Amino acid sequence: MKRNILFDGLRSVARIGETVIVAAQAGVKYATEKPSNAKLMRETFESLGSTYIKLGQFIASTPSLFPREYVQEFQGCLDQTPSLPFSYIQQVLADEFEGKNLNEIFSFIDEKPLGSASIAQVHAARLVTGEDVVLKVQKPGVETILYTDLNVVHWATKLLEKAVPKIKFASLSDIVDEIKTRMVREVDFIEEAQNLDDFIQYLNVSGNQAATAPKVYHQFSTRRVLTMQRLYGVSLTDFDVVKKYAKDPTQVLITAMNTWFGSLMLCKSFHADLHAGNLMLLEDGRIGFIDFGIVGQLNPEVWTACMAFMDALQHTNYTAMAENMLKMGMTHQKIDTQVLADDLERLFSGVLLADPQEILSSNPADLNDIMMDMIGVGERHGIKFPRDFALLFKQMLYFDRFMRVLAPYTDIYADQRLKMVHNIEPASFLKH
Known part of the structure; x- marks a missing residue:
């Protein structure tokens, strides 16, 4: 035990030294190459590894807290690293x-x-x-590095708040606490196993036999090792391969989306990182959901308001948009709904001049911009959105990419088979 404590202590000291060296190299690069601040920060974070990569991904998925240029730059923060022996x-x-x-x-x-x-x-x-x-x-060593890095970030945050009292993001320490909470959960595989169990229970209770997730072998799982059933299938990003397993690729995508939308209202948490590597079409035709390390939590009422907002947007009903924006977020001040509606009209009128129905068919970058603009308008009126709100839109961007592969000439959101709001009474094990 003493040996492990000593070893962890030495690893912490070495990690701090490594962080100082990488930071110094970034300073030299800034002085000689003059890259943008956002690009330099992303490259530096990737050089520093696991904790900072996750921090970058947090920035990318939290446009309500960070400047637009950083949110956009960190969209490319990759989490693939060389394998260990x-x-x-x-x-x-x-x-x-x-x-x-x-x-x-x-x-x-x-x-x-x-x-x-x-x-x-x-x-x-x-x-x-x-x-x-x-x-x-x-x-x-991941856990030791994680806590060392978070302590460094916390220390740097305190220095920054003292040096720049009027810094734009006055709640930096709260942000660091939120990052710590998320990342500590991600290195606890027992919690991930629970996320998997909850999702499978949701599928069983809702009678969904078209989707599945890996069974967890709890007797062979710990905080640092997760043993799961292996699912065999193909990625949804290869149309020709999907076509071999399914007659209607569009139905495959609709099944995946219906399952995910249902989990927003009926599950304790929702899969918040459903990219091409985490969604597959199995050999038996079912949709396989894997890797539940990153999940979000959202009240069903917030998702219902979000859908009502999108419906009002397509019908250019700005008053209804304002009312549902208030239902999505939180505020501690009295809001003039009509003034908010007028601001939303100014924001969206240019976007919707061509065809309001195209709002959800925009390319991912446009949709991300729209989300950030909308959050910006809300914040000017004192509306604070739930911390997992941006994860919803991030997933919408992922679905947009799937659509371009599996249904390039179809308006999925107009398809009667798609059910974005599930009118089912949540079971007792589900949230609320």
């Missing part, structure tokens, strides 16, 4: 299953990883009982 992964497995012989649990573990991200590495394996599984193994 299998010997490191073996050591983590040995530590987590101490006292057990791995050969009594797994008959096979593929040394070549299926994928490697900043926090974890994924390997295919087989249980001695014959089931094919996927092992999500936390990389060595």
Whole structure:
């Protein structure tokens, strides 16, 4: 135990030294190459690794807190990292299953990883009982690095608040606390296992047999190792391959979207990172949802108001838009709905001159801009949106990309099969 504490302490000191060196290199680069502040910050964060990559992704998904140029730049903050030698992964497995012989649990573990991200590495394996599984193994030292980095960020935040009392983002310490909460959850695989269990229970309660998620083998899972059923399928971004498994690719996408929209209202949390790597069409025709490390939480009432807002937008009813914006957000001051409606009309009138129905068919960059403009208008009226609100729009952007592959000539949002609001009474295990 003492050896581990000493080792973690040395690792923390080394990490602080590494951070100082990377920061110095960034200063030299700024002086010689003069890149934009946002680009330099993104490149520096990527150089610093896991914690800062996650911080960059937080910036990208939180336009209500950060300037537009940073939100846009960090959209490209990648979470793919070089894989570690299998010997490191073996050591983590040995530590987590101490006292057990791995050969009594797994008959096979593929040394070549299926994928490697900043926090974890994924390997295919087989249980001695014959089931094919996927092992999500936390990389060595990630937790120590995480807490060291967060302490550095917290310290830097305090310095900045003292140096610039009138800084635009006066609640920086609150932002850091929010980042810490999210990231600590992401390195706790027991919580991810619970997210998976909740989603599967939601599918069962709602009678949804068209979608699935990996079963968790809890007896072989810990805070740092997650053992899950392996799903076999293809990505939804390859039309030709999808066509081999499904007669109607559009129906595949609608099923995926209906499942996700239902989870917004009927599940404790929603999958907040459903990109091409986390959504697949299985060999049996079902939709597979994987990797529940990043989830969001939203009141069903907020999503209902969001849909009512989009409906009012398509019908250019700015008063209804203003009323539903108030239902989506929170405010501690009296709002003049008509003044807010007038501001929204000024914002959207140019966008909607051509065809109001095209608002959801905009390209992802346009939709992101619209979201940030809308949040900006709300904030000028003292409206504070839920912290996971931007995650909703981020997922809409992901769906937009799926649409361009699977239904390029179809208006999915006008399709009667799509149900964005589910009028089902939430079960007792679900939120509220």
